Amino acid sequence: MPMASISPFLDQLWIARFVILKGLGATVSISLLAIIVGSLLGVLVGLALVYGNRILRLIVRAYTDFIRGTPVLVLVLASYYVLSTVGIELGPFQAGVLALAVFCSSHVGEIVRGGLQAIPVGQTEAAKAIGLTFGQTFAYVLWPQALRQFLPAWVNTAAEMVKASTLLSVIGVAELLLRTQEIISRNFMSLQFYFFAGLLYFVINYGIERFGKYVERKTAVPS
Amino acid sequence: MTISLRTSALSLATAFVLSAMPAAAQEAKSRLDEVLSRGHLVMGTGSTNAPWHFKSADDKLQGFDIDMGRIVAKALFGDPDKIEFVNQSSDARIPNITTDKVDLTCQFMTVTGERAQQVAFTIPYYREGVGLMLKSDGKYADYAALKAAGSSVTVSVLQNVYAESMVHAALPEATVDQYESVDLIYQALESGRADTVATDQSSLAWYMTQNSGRYKDAGYGWNPQSYACGVKRGDQDWLNFVNTALHEAMTGVEFDFYAKSYKTWFGKDLTPPQIGFPVEYK
Numbered sequence: 001m002p003m004a005s006i007s008p009f010l011d012q013l014w015i016a017r018f019v020i021l022k023g024l025g026a027t028v029s030i031s032l033l034a035i036i037v038g039s040l041l042g043v044l045v046g047l048a049l050v051y052g053n054r055i056l057r058l059i060v061r062a063y064t065d066f067i068r069g070t071p072v073l074v075l076v077l078a079s080y081y082v083l084s085t086v087g088i089e090l091g092p093f094q095a096g097v098l099a100l101a102v103f104c105s106s107h108v109g110e111i112v113r114g115g116l117q118a119i120p121v122g123q124t125e126a127a128k129a130i131g132l133t134f135g136q137t138f139a140y141v142l143w144p145q146a147l148r149q150f151l152p153a154w155v156n157t158a159a160e161m162v163k164a165s166t167l168l169s170v171i172g173v174a175e176l177l178l179r180t181q182e183i184i185s186r187n188f189m190s191l192q193f194y195f196f197a198g199l200l201y202f203v204i205n206y207g208i209e210r211f212g213k214y215v216e217r218k219t220a221v222p223s
Numbered sequence: 224m225t226i227s228l229r230t231s232a233l234s235l236a237t238a239f240v241l242s243a244m245p246a247a248a249q250e251a252k253s254r255l256d257e258v259l260s261r262g263h264l265v266m267g268t269g270s271t272n273a274p275w276h277f278k279s280a281d282d283k284l285q286g287f288d289i290d291m292g293r294i295v296a297k298a299l300f301g302d303p304d305k306i307e308f309v310n311q312s313s314d315a316r317i318p319n320i321t322t323d324k325v326d327l328t329c330q331f332m333t334v335t336g337e338r339a340q341q342v343a344f345t346i347p348y349y350r351e352g353v354g355l356m357l358k359s360d361g362k363y364a365d366y367a368a369l370k371a372a373g374s375s376v377t378v379s380v381l382q383n384v385y386a387e388s389m390v391h392a393a394l395p396e397a398t399v400d401q402y403e404s405v406d407l408i409y410q411a412l413e414s415g416r417a418d419t420v421a422t423d424q425s426s427l428a429w430y431m432t433q434n435s436g437r438y439k440d441a442g443y444g445w446n447p448q449s450y451a452c453g454v455k456r457g458d459q460d461w462l463n464f465v466n467t468a469l470h471e472a473m474t475g476v477e478f479d480f481y482a483k484s485y486k487t488w489f490g491k492d493l494t495p496p497q498i499g500f501p502v503e504y505k
Contacts, residue, residue, distance in 0.1 A: 015280050016280070018282070019278070019282050022282075081318055081322055084322050084323075084324070085322065092310075169312065170312045170314065170315065171311070171312075171315065172309060172310035172311045172312070172315065174270075174310060178270070178271070178310075181270075181271045181404065181406075182270050182271055182277065182278045183278075184271075184406045185270075185271040185272060185273050185277045185278070185405065185406065186273065186277055186278060186279070186280065188406055188409060188430070188433070188434070190406040190407065190409075190410045191410065
């Protein structure tokens with residue numbers, strides 16, 4: 001960026017500061033809600049895939065495959081338009097969060113399933129042998145090990161949700177990208193403002209990555 | 224089911240449907256009544272295309288499309304501000320009408336036969352054309368120079384199924400580069416990826432006013448098209464109302480409102496309609 005163009009950009013950035021903050025706030029809250037709801041739902045999906053009976057497994061497997069095989073944009077449009085045709089009227093924000101949470105749940109479900117199934121059967125057998133119930137086995141033996149397995153993949157999924165939140169601009173959610181485009185349509189400083197938005201997305205995802213690393217450290221087996 | 228049973232079941236069903244029909248017809252209210260009882264208009268539009276619909280520095284929607292909505296709100300409630308804007312992408316213009324998310328969409332929607340099968344168009348409120356913009360200090364002086372240069376000219380244009388044929392109608396041999404948003408087609412010209420921008424003359428006029436001296440019009444316009452608002456099909460009362468509001472803004476009591484908006488966004492003064500014989504029948 002040439003020096004001459006930095007000063008007008010900073011002027012425009014100052015004018016647009018609240019608009020950018022609003023967009024950033026929307027992106028962070030959409031992503032956080034989608035990640036939290038999606039992860040909770042995903043853990044249930046994962047548990048159902050590993051411990052459910054045959055019928056439950058079949059249903060949840062179909063759900064996971066169907067959602068994972070559908071582009072996020074289609075999920076976003078479906079939750080906004082299709083649901084309203086059956087009488088469920090969701091606003092753009094709610095519909096967007098729902099779509100992302102559902103998408104997140106299918107991915108987290110598979111991650112949880114993989115994490116749990118990676119634990120050797122011997123562990124469960126040993127737990128049974130020392131008289132632990134299934135609940136105790138799960139809480140003290142299986143879950144802590146699985147958690148360590150799936151943290152890195154979970155961080156990736158969370159970062160994906162932040163990126164996917166940009167798709168919600170299609171249904172009119174004023175998140176960071178749409179806010180940035182609104183600013184650009186007024187001052188036409190596309191390169192500068194897209195670069196700045198990119199920087200903010202990086203900061204959010206870097207934050208998620210650091211959080212993941214922190215949890216990894218906390219849950220690591222003491223050596 | 225025996226034949227007689229089936230017949231009586233059918234006649235019973237027919238009687239039921241027939242008896243229900245007058246009641247249904249009475250109950251089917253127009254969107255006009257719904258909007259009036261709600262107390263504000265819900266209009267679908269965008270927020271990223273100057274001078275049609277875009278945000279001011281203090282985050283307020285403004286532009287010519289926005290003013291068309293205000294004209295309708297004023298006709299409804301005597302107050303141009305009784306309006307709730309639903310922010311939508313261009314792709315959402317028709318779905319948001321057909322799924323009742325909005326009462327009306329005014330978003331530089333080009334009237335086409337194909338779209339008219341899905342939504343009902345109001346009367347047009349603007350006549351658009353495509354123009355070519357060049358850099359003032361660029362390689363090409365005007366339209367004639369662009370045309371003479373043939374295939375060595377690259378044109379940046381908004382993504383559209385008609386984009387290629389639209390550009391080739393003016394510059395048959397030119398290379399066409401399509402971009403997703405308006406700022407990107409300008410960026411392509413600015414960065415030298417394109418030699419000229421082909422887009423709506425209204426947008427070009429706005430951009431050249433904002434960046435005085437840096438760009439010039441190549442001096443050629445083509446591809447006429449009409450912009451109209453859209454409403455859901457099958458509600459003649461509502462369509463008539465919006466048509467009346469727009470029509471009277473262009474030719475009647477609200478002319479000053481329309482003319483002021485026109486001046487703001489296109490920089491031109493309109494000649495007031497003549498008193499006497501109605502303009503429509505000339």
